Amino acid sequence: MDEKTHKVPQATSKRLPLYYRFIQKFANSGKERVSSQELSEAMKIDPATIRRDFSYFGALGKKGYGYDVRTLLQFFRKTLDQDEATNVALVGVGSLGNAFLKYNFHKNHNTRIVVAFDPNAADGGTVVNDIPIFRPDQLEERLGEYSVEMAILTVPSRAAQEMADRLAALGVKGILNFAPVRLNVPEGVRLHSIDLSVEMQALIYAIRNDEKST
Numbered sequence: 001m002d003e004k005t006h007k008v009p010q011a012t013s014k015r016l017p018l019y020y021r022f023i024q025k026f027a028n029s030g031k032e033r034v035s036s037q038e039l040s041e042a043m044k045i046d047p048a049t050i051r052r053d054f055s056y057f058g059a060l061g062k063k064g065y066g067y068d069v070r071t072l073l074q075f076f077r078k079t080l081d082q083d084e085a086t087n088v089a090l091v092g093v094g095s096l097g098n099a100f101l102k103y104n105f106h107k108n109h110n111t112r113i114v115v116a117f118d119p120n121a122a123d124g125g126t127v128v129n130d131i132p133i134f135r136p137d138q139l140e141e142r143l144g145e146y147s148v149e150m151a152i153l154t155v156p157s158r159a160a161q162e163m164a165d166r167l168a169a170l171g172v173k174g175i176l177n178f179a180p181v182r183l184n185v186p187e188g189v190r191l192h193s194i195d196l197s198v199e200m201q202a203l204i205y206a207i208r209n210d211e212k213s214t
């Protein structure tokens with residue numbers, strides 16, 4: 001990513017892959033330009049948010065013209081580093097971690113799990129789906145071999161902060177945390193947390209609220 005994108009808010013950066021997906025759809029249907037209104041209708045995000053998100057990246061569109069689909073496509077491909085593979089470490093190979101290990105991210109995105117860590121791994125490592133799994137006490141010794149940029153954290157809550165600290169100390173730049181705890185990470189490390197219970201409660205609240213207002 002270029003320097004400008006450092007100040008991009010987390011909410012905006014979370015929407016980038018979504019923009020990319022919809023712009024790909026517009027491009028595939030042969031559309032050459034698209035307005036924030038059209039994007040808004042397709043994506044169910046309000047047009048002001050889209051314009052604000054895009055404004056973080058400089059002049060991507062012209063007033064009254066909208067956005068050039070090819071330019072947007074190139075921009076998002078470059079910004080999301082779709083041309084370059086991202087190596088991911090999986091930390092915690094239980095129920096959730098195993099599902100990630102078996103899910104082939106690589107098919108749709110240039111992202112792949114290259115190494116995993118779990119206390120249940122054998123002494124010299126275990127291999128599942130061609131991915132080596134080592135014990136967590138081997139993290140410092142092994143991680144450096146795999147050019148890992150980000151980690152998926154699927155460990156029990158009690159182990160999450162310690163593993164996040166150790167990953168950050170090893171130079172991992174992004175952590176996708178599934179443990180339902182608030183983690184602290186040093187500056188320069190991006191943390192995205194997905195708490196399924198919170199997401200579910202928010203959805204239930206939204207459904208009930210819709211019911212009340214109809």
Ligand SMILES: NC(=O)c1ccc[n+]([C@@H]2O[C@H](COP(=O)([O-])OP(=O)(O)OC[C@H]3O[C@@H](n4cnc5c(N)ncnc54)[C@H](O)[C@@H]3O)[C@@H](O)[C@H]2O)c1
Pocket residue numbers: 091092093094095096097117118119120136153154155156157159163178179180195196197
């Ligand atoms: N399973 C789900 O549907 C689900 C949904 C939402 C959130 N979560 C959260 O995701 C995390 C993982 O859930 P799960 O169901 O896979 O749990 P799990 O107990 O099945 O798996 C956790 C794994 O982490 C390993 N582990 C423990 N300490 C470790 C360490 N220091 N380093 C590496 N690995 C370590 C354990 O050996 C185990 O294999 C939990 O924090 C859980 O609350 C799970």
